[in-house]
Amino acid sequence: MSSIETICRSASALSDVQIHILKNSEDLLQFASDLSHRELLVFVPGQKAGTVVLAAQRLPLLQPAETQANRKKAGTVCAGYEEPVVLQVLQTGQMMQGSKEVDYGRIEPLFAYPFVDNGGETIAVVAFVGTIESNRDMLTETAFLALQVPIERDFRKLYRPLSVQDGVILINCNGVVIYADEMAESIMHMRGYSGMLVGSNIYNSRTNLTGAKQALATREGFAEDITFGEVVVTRRVIPLLRRGKVYRVIAILTERTELYRKEEELMIKTSVIKEIHHRVKNNLQTVASLLRMQMRRTESREAKDVLKESVNRILSISLVHEILSHHDEESIDICVVAKQLLSLLTHGMAGAECRVRTSFSGNELPLPSDMATSLALVLNELITNAIIHGFEGLDEGEVRVAVTQAGTTCTLTVSDTGVGMTLPQGGEGRKHLGLTIVRTLVEKDLKGELSFTPVVPHGTEVRIQFSIAERG
Numbered sequence: 080m081s082s083i084e085t086i087c088r089s090a091s092a093l094s095d096v097q098i099h100i101l102k103n104s105e106d107l108l109q110f111a112s113d114l115s116h117r118e119l120l121v122f123v124p125g126q127k128a129g130t131v132v133l134a135a136q137r138l139p140l141l142q143p144a145e146t147q148a149n150r151k152k153a154g155t156v157c158a159g160y161e162e163p164v165v166l167q168v169l170q171t172g173q174m175m176q177g178s179k180e181v182d183y184g185r186i187e188p189l190f191a192y193p194f195v196d197n198g199g200e201t202i203a204v205v206a207f208v209g210t211i212e213s214n215r216d217m218l219t220e221t222a223f224l225a226l227q228v229p230i231e232r233d234f235r236k237l238y239r240p241l242s243v244q245d246g247v248i249l250i251n252c253n254g255v256v257i258y259a260d261e262m263a264e265s266i267m268h269m270r271g272y273s274g275m276l277v278g279s280n281i282y283n284s285r286t287n288l289t290g291a292k293q294a295l296a297t298r299e300g301f302a303e304d305i306t307f308g309e310v311v312v313t314r315r316v317i318p319l320l321r322r323g324k325v326y327r328v329i330a331i332l333t334e335r336t337e338l339y340r341k342e343e344e345l346m347i348k349t350s351v352i353k354e355i356h357h358r359v360k361n362n363l364q365t366v367a368s369l370l371r372m373q374m375r376r377t378e379s380r381e382a383k384d385v386l387k388e389s390v391n392r393i394l395s396i397s398l399v400h401e402i403l404s405h406h407d408e409e410s411i412d413i414c415v416v417a418k419q420l421l422s423l424l425t426h427g428m429a430g431a432e433c434r435v436r437t438s439f440s441g442n443e444l445p446l447p448s449d450m451a452t453s454l455a456l457v458l459n460e461l462i463t464n465a466i467i468h469g470f471e472g473l474d475e476g477e478v479r480v481a482v483t484q485a486g487t488t489c490t491l492t493v494s495d496t497g498v499g500m501t502l503p504q505g506g507e508g509r510k511h512l513g514l515t516i517v518r519t520l521v522e523k524d525l526k527g528e529l530s531f532t533p534v535v536p537h538g539t540e541v542r543i544q545f546s547i548a549e550r551g
Contacts, residue, residue, distance in 0.1 A: 081153060081154055082102075082105065083098075083101055083102055083105045083121065083134045083135050084098055084102045084105075086123075086132065086134045086135075086153060086154045087101065087102075087123055087132075087134055090125060090126060090132045090154065090156055091123040091124060091125060091126065091132050091134070092123075092124045092125060092126050093123055093124070093202055093203075096196070097196050097200075097202045100196050100197070100202065101121075101123070101134070101194065101202060101203055104194075104226045105135065106235070106238065107225060107226050107238050108121070108135055108137045108226070109137050109240045110222075110225065110238040110239065110240055110241065111137075111205075111222040111223065111225055111226055112137035112138065112139045112140075112207075112222070113139050113140040113240050113241035114218055114221065114222040114225065114241065114247065114329070115139065115207050115211075115218050115219045115221075115222035115223075116139050116140075116209065116211045116215055116218060117139060117190075117207040117208055117209035117211060117219060117222075118136070118137070118138055118139065118142065118181075118207070118208045118209050119135075119136070119137040119139075119205065119206070119207055119208075119222075120133060120135070120136050120205075120206040120207075120208060121133070121134045121135040121136075121194075121203055121204070121205055121206075122134065122157075122162065122165045122169070122203060122204045122206065123202065123203045123204075124169055124202075125156050125157075127156075129158070129159040129166070130156055130157065130158055130159060131156075131157050131159070131162050131165050131166060131169065131204075132154070132155070132156050132157070133151050133152070133153055133154065133155045133157065134153065134154075134203065135153055136150075136151075136152070136153050139209070140240070140241050140242070140243070141243070142209075150181060150182075163177075164177035164179075164189055164191050164206075165191055165204045165206060168191045168192070168193050168201070168204045169193070169201055169204055172193045172195070172199075172200075172201040173193065174190070174191065174192050174193065175191050176188070176189070176190050176191075177189045177191070179206075179208050181208060187208055187209055187210050188208070188209070188210060189206055189207070189208050190206065190207045190208075190219050190220075191204050191205070191206045192204065192205045192206075192207075192220075192223045194226070205223055205226060207219045207222065207223070214258075215258075215260075217249065217257065217258055218247070218249075218258065221249060221319070221327060221329060224319045224326070224327065225238070225317065225319060225329065227319075227320075236302045236315070237300050237301075237302055237315050237317055238317075241331070242333070243262075244262070244333050244334065244335070245262065245331050245332070245333050246259070246260055246261075246262035246263030246264070246265065246266050246267075246331070246332040246333070246334075247259070247260050247262075247263055247329065247330070247331055247332075248260075248263045248276065248289050248291075248329075248330040248331075248332065249327060249328070249329060249330075250281060250289060250291040250295075250327065250328040250330065251326075251327055251328075252295070252324065252325055252326055252327065253280070254280050254281040254282045254291065254292070254295065255278070255279070255280050255281075256276045256277055256278065256279050256280075256281070256289075257277065257327075258277065259276035259277050262332075263276065263330075263332055264276055265334075266312060266332045266333075266334045267332075269310055269334060270307050270310060270312070271307075272284075289314065289316070289328075289330040289332070290303075290314050290316040290330060291316065291328040291330055293316070294316045294317070294318040294325065294328045294330075295318070295325050295328060298318055298320065298324075298325055299318065300315075300316055300317045300318055301315075301316055302314070302315045302316070304335075310334065311334075311335055312332055312333065312334055312335070313332070313333040313335055314330060314331065314332050314333075315329075315330070315331040316328060316329070316330050316331075317329040317330075317331075353403070353404050354404075356400045356401075356403040356404035357400075357401075357404040359397075359400045360397050360400040360401045360404060363393050363394070363396060363397035363400065364394070364397055366393055367390045367393045367394055367397070370386050370389055370390050370393070371386075371390060373386060374386040374387060374390070388463070388513070391424065391459055391463055392456060392459055392460075394423070394459075395420060395455040395456050395458070395459035396452055396455065396456065398416060398419060398420060398423070398455060399411060399416060399448065399451050399452045399455050402415060402416065403448055410445040410446060410447055410448065410451075411445065411446060411448055411451040412443050412444060412445050412446075413444050413445075413446050413450075413451055413454055413482060413491075414439075414441045414442065414443060414444055414482050416451055416454070416455050416458070417439060417441070417454075417458055417480050417482060417491075418439050418480075420455060420458050420459060420462060421437050421439055421458075421462060421478065421480055422437070424459065424462045424463060424466065425437050425462075425466065425478065433470045433473055433474060433475060433476060434474065434475040434476075435466060435470065435475070435476055435477070435478060436475070436476070436477040436478075437477070437478050437479070437480075438477065438478075438479045438480075439479075439480050439481070440479075440480075440481045440482070441480075441481055441482030441483065442482075442484075444482055444484055444489065446489075446547065449524075450524075450525065450547075453520045453524040453525055454491065454525070456516065456520055457491070457516075457517050457520050457521060457543065458480070458491070458493065460513040460514070460516055460517045461493040461517060461541050462478060462480070462493060463513065464513055464514070465478050465493065465495040465497060465539070466478065468497070469495040469496075469497025469498060469499075469538070469539065470495070470497045470498070471497075471498060472498065473497065473498065476495060476496045476497050477495065477496045478493070478494075478495050479492075479493070479494045479495070480492070480493050481494075487546050487547050487548035488544060488545075488546055488547075489544070489545055489546070489547055490542060490543065490544050491542075491543040492540060492541070492542050492543075493540070493541045494534055494538060494539065494540035494541070495534075495538050495539055496534070496537065496538040497537070497538050497539065498537065498538075499533060499534075499537055499538060499539055517529065517541075521543050521545070525543070525545040526545060526546065527543055527544050527545030527546070528543070528544045528545075529541070529542075529543055530542045
């Protein structure tokens with residue numbers, strides 16, 4: 080669906096400033112359509128005199144999309160005779176009521192309002208189309224007025240589309256309730272309010288559930304959760320201004336007690352999971368420390384190397400748990416893991432006799448924690464192998480890590496400028512245990528493919544490809 084700005088720039092007679100003004104209300108259109116219970120259409124003057132352009136179209140809550148099948152699409156240029164009411168509102172700047180044939184032989188009422196710029200010139204027509212109950216007619220005017228409200232900093236919280244759980248109340252500038260739907264009545268009665276809402280005055284009641292008193296006093300909208308006993312209600316309060324004064328207040332109430340409890344339970348579970356990851360990380364680091372102590376007491380060079388490799392593998396898994404302990408989601412950006420491992424291993428393993436440079440490239444790629452753990456171990460083995468064996472006898476070298484994604488296929492590449500790699504026959508022996516671990520993790524855990532390629536003029540590139548289609 081093309082944006083209002085795109086359509087206006089290509090097909091309308093509006094200036095850049097006027098397009099910008101109209102664009103500011105685009106994010107409010109769905110809210111206005113839901114509030115009015117009518118289809119919302121935005122027309123702008125076409126480049127050719129006597130024509131109009133359909134710049135935006137929104138269907139209200141619960142109206143099926145198939146009712147739109149035979150209707151004009153956004154971006155359609157219409158001759159004046161096709162939209163006579165719209166053309167007249169553009170020319171006169173006055174609100175008009177008429178009718179529109181929405182389907183063959185089916186006529187529905189149309190309410191067209193002029194949308195003006197800062198100089199008072201009509202730059203668009205906002206039309207509401209559809210048949211609704213007569214007691215809801217005032218919602219149409221209210222929805223149009225909502226589009227005139229300057230967008231506040233947290234407008235997305237205030238103007239998000241309505242749902243079937245939302246109750247709507249309208250209050251005039253004197254604090255009198257002039258409209259309340261069935262859901263709003265139900266929520267108020269749940270709170271303990273008795274009697275009819277419509278006609279009551281918010282200043283004659285001790286209950287300020289609607290929040291309209293605050294909006295009338297401050298002229299500012301707000302959204303918040305309020306608790307009455309065990310009942311939790313979210314309220315969105317939007318003041319509509321005319322000439323700097325509050326003309327009407329929209330209060331949207333949502334009873335969300337059960338949802339609130341679920342969210343609290345989820346927050347507790349999330350905190351527990353993060354604490355578990357933190358403790359696992361600490362335990363793994365304790366094991367690594369014990370192995371370091373043993374390594375310092377061992378005389379055998381081969382035993383020291385085995386222990387050092389084991390420490391690095393444990394720390395690679397520990398790094399994944401450390402990242403998980405700071406995130407709410409059970410997924411990890413593998414690029415963060417790769418960068419940290421590259422830095423950790425280079426500083427910990429590169430000797431003074433060889434200067435090792437590193438480089439990393441890749442964009443954010445979140446993966447499930449089990450996949451991230453397998454990749455962390457793979458990276459540990461490949462980077463360690465490049466530093467220890469790849470630069471043997473050299474004064475300097477470079478290790479490069481790259482992460483790319485194409486559709487559902489991910490590619491991890493580790494390359495170096497070392498002496499090159501001689502692949503073992505069968506991969507047996509402790510010397511090639513790292514390669515065996517890599518091959519097992521790639522083929523069994525990641526269901527991927529592993530390849531080794533010589534780098535010209537010297538060095539090795541290891542490429543791992545795996546799919547995230549089934550894992551997400």
